Amino acid sequence: MAKKIKIQKKIKKPKIAAKKPRKERSSSAETKKPRSFQSLRGMKDILPGEAKYWNFVRGKAFNFADNYGYDLIETPVLEETALFNRAVGGETDIVSKEMFSFVDRGGENVCLRPEETASIVRSYIQHGMLNLPQPVKFFYFGPMFRHDRPQAGRLRAFHQFGFEALGETHPIIDAEIIFLIYNLLQDLGLKINVQINSIGCPKCREAYKVKLVNHYRDRKSDLCEDCKRRLVKNPMRLLDCKEEGCQPAKEEAPQIVDYLCEDCKNHFVRVLEYLDEAGVSYNLNPQLVRGLDYYTKTVFEFFPEVSGESQGSGKPDALGGGGRYDGLAEILGGRPTPACGVALGVERLILKIKEMNVNIPPVNVPDVYLAQLGEQARKKIFSLIESLRKAGLTVSHSLSKEGLKKQLEIANKIGAKYALILGQKEILDGTSIIRDMEGGTQEIVNFDKVVQVVRKKLAGETIK
RNA sequence: GUGGCUAUAGUUUAACGGUAGAACAGUGGGUUGUGGUCCCACUAGCCUGGGUUCAACUCCCAGUAGCCACCCCA
Helix, strand or coil: CHHHHHHHHHHHHHHCCCCCCCCCCCCCCCCCCCCCCCCCCCCCCCCHHHHHHHHHHHHHHHHHHHHHCCEECCCCCEEEHHHHHHHHCCCCHHHHHCCEEEECCCCCEEEECCCCHHHHHHHHHHCCHHHCCCCEEEEEEEEEECCCCCECCECCEEEEEEEEEECCCCHHHHHHHHHHHHHHHHHCCCCEEEEEEECCCHHHHHHHHHHHHHHHHCCHHHCCHHHHHHHHHCHHHHHHCCCHHHHHHHHHCCCHHHHCCHHHHHHHHHHHHHHHHHCCCEEECCCCCCCCCCCEEEEEEEEECCCCCCCCCCCCCCCEEEEECCCHHHHCCCCCCCEEEEEEEHHHHHHHHHHCCCCCCCCCCCCEEEEECCHHHHHHHHHHHHHHHHCCCCEEECCCCCCHHHHHHHHHHHCCCEEEEECHHHHHHCEEEEEECCCCCEEEEEHHHHHHHHHHHHHHHHHC
């Protein structure tokens, strides 16, 4: 028998081209189990054990959004491919090699969003939000997709949250966003380093680009292949090169801050003034250039603070970044609309939070665990759950379980503060036992008063 | 996208060219109405495919996935 299987497989195997690894393996009649599945490369399940980290980050993000006046917006995960081509820029890595794009059944060119700003601007224009009081401030939290090679902190399906303010030129907006994130990250228990730069407006950038290209052209022979290409296609990104041979050229390169026009320089200076005033510590980084084409003027990135010891040669990954994009709305067919925004990587934040051993508030710790014994008690449980819940208590239970031992074991494991025991005897007496899970003491109370008593006990506890 | 390293129960891992042991977790019991300690039992695994070999979890090749560096960025 076993031999037969082998022979069949041997015949089959060569037919399965290595090109199509995901093709369903045809199972011989004797194969017992269907093959199992796993998540796609670079995409992972966020399991219940991770919940506390996600709740922590999500909770802080939403809280800051509320307090700074940013309203939640949700946009579809799927968008027209051209939106990102145009917004992010066809020359960027994100668009040129990392998009999950395909033609849908209707022949439409669509893709999974690689970032959120383009969608928000699209939505702003589509719904005529320029008629709302400006600025219109958005907050988002959701999955993004980039077909990159996965690594720790770099997934193909990952989550970002961010803040975007559209319709306001004032430099205080740039400062507000940086200040907000600065505090948010500190609230998450992270030490961070803010890098900031201004890349000017299209006008002053044009003048600067000429200087930059001239500077680099003289040293063209020393440059790496990528840089030679950048020199022609996207000179700003020359400053982003990490190739060793290109470093000397980079260090001596003219700095854009010296070429900013009056308006851009003024704007940048004011942003920095506001940050100084707010006590945000930052580093000016004349070489900071973002990977998306739509940025103008202020750009910034947030890095984890490198703690002196054992830092590898590698540069730490950015936890988030953003900047002003005054030209984007117009690029996307809207009226000229100044704007500024930021995005943060949730998985990266969580990785860092774990690494730093930040104290995370526990999740799902119920006030009361309900233990039942016997059918009669089980039937009475539902209404008890509701009365407790309506009284504002969190309740837990395992109604399908039988023994009391088992149920208390569960109560203990999940950390319930009190256990409520309801069995045959209690049903007959019209009572219930309240057990203090920490001290092990218990008391019998009238069934009608249970909710009241538990509530009082919990209140007393919190006062302590 | 390029290069390197890795792959054993749910998790963390051990050993071996003659197909595997443990710890934690899970389930059941000791204690049939009382958890956190303890004791016992059970469940459960060599990533996939091919090759070498009398024999492959072990060696070789390929695929897949993870990690690391580059690249890029969140």
